[in-house]
C-alpha cells in the first residue's frame with residue numbers, strides 16, 4: 001500500500017486559555033489519498049477548523065503526528081490552497097489581481113499564471129468581472145474569487161473551511177456544482193469542512209463525521225455514488241447516506257427531530 005498523501009495519527013489539540021485548557025480535538029486518526037475529496041461534518045465547536053489549521057501548519061498540534069506527502073507538518077505549508085468562510089479579498093485590488101495575489105506572494109511568473117487565473121474565473125462564471133473591485137460583487141461571487149485564488153498556483157492540496165457558510169441556499173447549490181466540476185477536472189486532493197450533511201454527501205468520496213467537543217471522529221463513511229452528482233437527479237442511496245449521518249448526530253444528541 002502506498003503511503004496516503006495526508007495522514008493524521010492520534011492527533012490531539014489542547015488550547016491553553018486564561019481559564020484553563022480546552023481539549024478541541026481528541027485522538028483524531030484518518031488519512032486522505034492523493035486526489036481524494038474528503039468532507040468533515042460536525043456540530044459547531046467540534047474542532048473542524050482546528051483540524052484544518054493544524055493540517056495547514058497554521059497552529060501546532062499538541063500530540064500525535066500529521067504528515068503531508070510523508071513530511072511532518074511543523075510549520076505553515078506553502079503548497080496548499082485555502083478557502084475560508086469569509087472571502088477575505090483585498091478591497092483595493094480588482095478581481096483578477098486578487099486571484100493573482102498568490103502568484104505575486106510566491107514570486108511566480110505572472111505571464112504564465114495570468115491565463116490560469118482567467119481560465120479559473122471563466123470556469124466559475126466570473127468572465128467579464130476581472131476588472132471589478134470586490135465591493136462590486138455579490139457574496140457568492142466573492143467566494144468564487146477566493147476559490148480561484150486558492151487554486152491559481154496549482155497546489156496539490158485544497159482546504160475549504162465552510163466556504164459557503166455565509167451564502168444563501170441557491171448560491172450554495174450552484175457553487176457546490178462549480179466545486180464538483182473543478183475537482184473532476186483538476187483532481188486536487190481536497191478537504192472540505194461543512195455543517196451541511198447533503199453538501200458533504202454531494203461532494204465527497206468519504207465523509208468524516210465528528211462528535212461534539214471534544215471533537216472525536218465517530219465514523220468515516222465511504223460515499224459510493226457516481227459523478228457528476230446532480231442535485232436534481234439524486235439516487236435513493238444519497239438519502240440513505242444522509243440519513244445515516246443524521247442518525248449518528250441524533251445518537252450523539254446533536255440533532256433532535258421531535
Ligand SMILES: Nc1ncnc2c1ncn2[C@@H]1O[C@H](COP(=O)(O)OP(=O)(O)OP(=O)(O)O)[C@@H](O)[C@H]1O
Pocket residue numbers: 015016017022023024042043044045046047048049050051213
Ligand atoms: N485559539 C483558541 N483558543 C482557545 N480555544 C479555542 C481556540 N480556537 C478554538 N478554540 C475552541 O476549540 C473548540 C473547537 O473550535 P473550532 O473552531 O475548531 O470548531 P469548529 O468545529 O470549526 O466550529 P464551527 O463549526 O463553529 O466553525 C471550540 O470549543 C473553541 O472554543
Ligand SMILES: [Mg+2]
Pocket residue numbers: 048049050161
Ligand atoms: Mg470552524
